[in-house]
Amino acid sequence: MRVALFVTCVNDALYPATGIATVRLLERLGVEVDFPAAQTCCGQPQYNTGYHREARTLVRRTARAFEGYEYVVTPSASCAAMVRAHYAGLGGAGLGPRTYELTEFLVDVLGVTDVGAYFPHRVTYHPSCHGLRLLGLGDRPRRLLAAVRGLELVELPGAEECCGFGGTFAVKNPAVSVAMGRDKARSAVGTGAEVLCGADNSCLMHIGGVLRREGAGLRPVHIAEILAGTEEEPPR
CATH class of the missing domain: 3.40.50 (Rossmann fold)
Structure with missing residues (x-):
């Protein structure tokens, strides 16, 4: 193909x-x-x-x-x-x-959920608004993550709430955007996860900025980078 x-x-x-x-x-x-x-x-x-x-x-x-x-x-x-x-x-x-x-x-x-990935970390997943509401991705990302060897997937409270990025929304309404990002970051840190995973780097960039400013150890990683990792060839 x-x-x-x-x-x-x-x-x-x-x-x-x-x-x-x-x-x-x-x-x-x-x-x-x-x-x-x-x-x-x-x-x-x-x-x-x-x-x-x-x-x-x-x-x-x-x-x-x-x-x-x-x-x-x-x-x-x-x-x-x-x-x-x-x-x-x-x-x-x-x-x-x-x-x-x-x-x-x-x-x-492709009809696969187990892509042969290996990622030995505790992970929580944030579904972006476009994926959740416009595309209807549903549980596809979670099914893929659940099949990754070594990965512990933990629930993100309020997962369906917007992180506040919203493209130009963050530029036009920065105070509201940051407040929403802080709420999302607080929920993610509260899971005890090492990694915050998402399917949109724009959202991860926004939440990651909040996490860095607050000195949190949680790191944002795109789902592609998790799924690409194997024991022979770890994520770069």
Whole structure:
């Protein structure tokens, strides 16, 4: 099987390890991964801020970049939701049905929950709003984490509550955003976990910033990086 990796601009610019982990994981499962170099931003920041004309230009560019691929996989529930929920009305209708967030691709398309991963740590999982509400990822990420050897998965109280990032919401409403981030960070620390896992680095960046400012030892890690780790090749 051959897929295209939609790495997203946040991962490309700030969290390249997530993109690398996604490729390692998919290739270990027998998937051939291409990286269309013409990809840029999906247009979500512009769209969410009301600049739909500017977003349409990026939508069309993104749709062209991924032409010819049956599957487009992204380690970002937020960007996958943008493509699936809004591209049809912005000139990129053909891309939505072919775009999959990483965990749903693993579970729904490849049909696997045990990906052969090893991660000997106590982990709690934060479901991002886009994954939870727009994509309906449900228990897919948790099923994948539960199958990881050595991993102890603990419940996050108030898991379904927003962390406060919300893309441009954090810029326009910083005080509210930080207060929500502190609530989420407090809940995560209270689990006693070593690692806070999520499927969106934007949320992990926000919560992680709060954790660092408060001196908490809990570290944020994208689910792709956990699933890519094995005893022979630990997470990087």
